[in-house]
Amino acid sequence: MPTKQFQHGIFESQTHVLQLPDAEVEYWPEFYPNDDANHLYSKILDETQWRQDTVTVYGKQHLTPRLSCWVGEPWMDYSYSNHTMKASAWSATLLAIKQRIERQTGDAFNSVLINYYRDGADSNGWHSDDEPELGPQPVIASLSLGAARDFKMRHKFDKTLKSSMSLEHGSLLLMRGATQSHWQHHIPKRARASGRINLTFRTIVADHGGPKGG
Ligand SMILES: O=C(O)CCC(=O)C(=O)O
Ligand SMILES: [Mn+2]
Secondary structure, eight states: OOOEEEEEOOOSSSOEEEOOTTOEEEEETTSSOHHHHHHHHHHHHHHOOOBOOEEEETTEEEEOSSEEEEEOOTTOEEEETTEEEEOBOOOHHHHHHHHHHHHHHOOOOOEEEEEEEOSTTOOEEEEOOOOGGGOSSOOEEEEEEESOEEEEEEESSOTTEEEEEEEOTTEEEEEETTHHHHEEEEEOOOTTOOOEEEEEEEOOOTTOOSOOOO
């Protein structure tokens, strides 16, 4: 069976809805104008307490191929690939971004995972943002700053369904509904890319009924 490739390139309109089955994905290429996005990139790079986490995959410990920081309320711990992160406090910069995104999407977020891809050798492996703490239909708002990187998606059950698009400086990508339960995403390595910061705003459900990770 032929693979259905969805190539999402340059969009002419302000907002673009990706036509993917079992997914609700929307993209705003210029959510922040270029100058504002430049300013936010340097501010977040400076203000964030970056750490390189270890994850356990099949019983083996690995350093993640990027730096990150988890920001949220003091009661929040976030489990990710058998690893629990303690939440850092909100800065004025991050709160202002959160408010702007909430105005755009109509959703409320209470946490953000910040990733710093130092260069093209940094990456993010195939995964879904489907941890129990995020509830059954997570809403994920993803702001990209810095070097444009490819964002690949693949359907979990129909292997013929794939998508690829570039996440531009200042862009916002919104995923909701069945997206996390039916699709995985990743950021592949890329030769000669400069630095990139990505912020995924999320909602942690206090009473999610699942095990607390650790
Ligand atoms: O860097 C990105 O655009 C995606 C980040 C991501 O998928 C995650 O942090 O869960
Ligand atoms: Mn993700």
